[in-house]
Amino acid sequence: MNKVAVVTGSAAGLGKGIALQLAKDGFKVVLQDINEDALKSTEKEFKNEGYEVVSVAGDVSKRDKHTDFVKAAVDNFGQLDVYVNNAGIDIVAPFIETTExxxxxxxxxxxxxVMFGTQAAARQFMDQGxxxxxxxxxxxxxxxxxxMLGAYSATKHAVKSLTHSASKEFAKENITVNAYCPGVAKTEMWDRIDAEMVRYNDDMEPGDAFKEFSGAISLGRYQEPQDVANLVSFLASDKADYITGQAIVTDGGLVYR
Ligand SMILES: NC(=O)C1=CN([C@@H]2O[C@H](COP(=O)(O)OP(=O)(O)OC[C@H]3O[C@@H](n4cnc5c(N)ncnc54)[C@H](O)[C@@H]3O)[C@@H](O)[C@H]2O)C=CC1
Ligand SMILES: CC(=O)C(C)=O
Incomplete structure (x- = not known):
């Protein structure tokens, strides 16, 4: 296979798991993150395993940066096939205290x-035909x-909406747009969420918030990056050619939609 993927926020956590699975699937991968040290160390790890990767640091909130991420794919590997808008942050705060x-x-x-990454990737796919x-x-x-996750939840509802709109606009170009919806994975994001929730609640001990959320999962265990990577691997493959505009949940049975 000679396919190329960009994965944003792939120095750690779910993004790293996704990038690793895509590399195992045969993709050449552009690793991307704002954390340059972690990115370099992840790039080294992947290269030591024999995977074809390059890395580009940058902040996904900057529109022009996505042009650089796409360019890294094209300059190094000749094309772009898959663009994973994975990078994201959390904010834990009571609704009434959340600041501007x-x-x-x-x-x-x-x-x-997500908007800017989608624009840059779609432009490249159209240029490539x-x-x-x-x-x-x-x-x-x-x-x-x-x-306590009001702002965060609103951003993820917005991601679902952008996924729907983009999938409708780009369908005629044979560009599909889907979203993966993880549940409770024990990454650094959840370490931060747990610490913040405990800080706001005198009755909670460290680990309690994570236990409360993950304790409700029907399959009885929290999520591993590999669980998310398995879904993304499928959505990135030709087997998913007929799927577009979906926001697919992978959560071990927690939110039933
Ligand atoms: N961990 C979980 O349980 C869940 C995570 N998610 C989503 O999955 C995605 C990945 O989450 P995790 O791996 O858990 O997060 P994480 O915080 O563990 O890792 C995120 C990575 O993105 C990078 N990053 C942060 N801001 C960036 C920016 N402005 N530009 C480029 N890179 C940036 C970080 O340096 C880090 O390497 C996020 O969008 C998150 O909202 C969704 C549902 C559950
Ligand atoms: C981190 C996250 O996406 C949650 C709490 O659903």
């Missing part, structure tokens, strides 16, 4: 980042809205 700065920051990264796949990180919080 917090709202602007989380929407800039989680929503504008090829089909293409865009995959966006949504969440169970794009289907259900959570207390």
């Amino acid at each position: 700065e917090q709202m602007n920051k989380i929407f800039a990264i989680n929503v504008n980042g 090829s089909k293409g796949k865009i995959l966006n990180a949504c969440s169970i919080a794009g289907h259900e809205s959570y207390e």
Whole structure:
């Protein structure tokens, strides 16, 4: 296979798991992250395993940066086939205390980042005259809205909406746009969410928020990056050619949609 994928926010967490699975599937991968040190170390790890990867640092909230990420794919590997808008941040705060700065920051990264990544990828697919796949990180919080995660949940609902609109506009170009919606995965994001929820609640001990959320999962265990990577691997493959405009939940049975 000679296919090329960009995965944003892939120095760690779910993005790293997704990039690894795509590399195993035979993709050449552009690793992308804002954290340059972690990105370099992930790139080294992948190269040591024999995978064909390059890395580009940058902030997904900046529109022009996505042109650089696409260019890295084309300059290094000749084309672009799949663009994964994975990077995202969390904010844990009571609704009434959420600030303008917090709202602007989380929407800039989680929503504008997805919009700009989708635009850059779609433009490249159209220039190539090829089909293409865009995959966006949504969440169970794009289907259900959570207390203390009001801003975050709103961004993930917005990601679902952008996925729907983009899939309708780009269908005639044979570009599909879907979203993957993870549940409760024990990445650094959840470490932060747990710590913040505990900080706001005197009755909670460290680990309690994570236990509460993951304890409700029907399959009885929290999510691993590989669980998310398996869904993304399928959505990135030719087997998903007839699927577009969907926000598919992978959560072990937590939010039933
Ligand atoms: N961990 C979970 O349980 C869930 C995560 N998600 C979503 O999955 C995606 C990945 O989540 P995790 O891996 O858990 O997060 P994480 O916080 O563990 O890792 C995110 C990565 O994105 C990078 N990043 C952050 N801001 C960036 C920016 N402006 N530009 C480029 N890179 C940036 C970080 O440096 C980090 O390497 C996010 O969009 C998140 O909202 C959705 C549902 C559940
Ligand atoms: C982190 C996340 O997406 C949650 C709480 O659903």
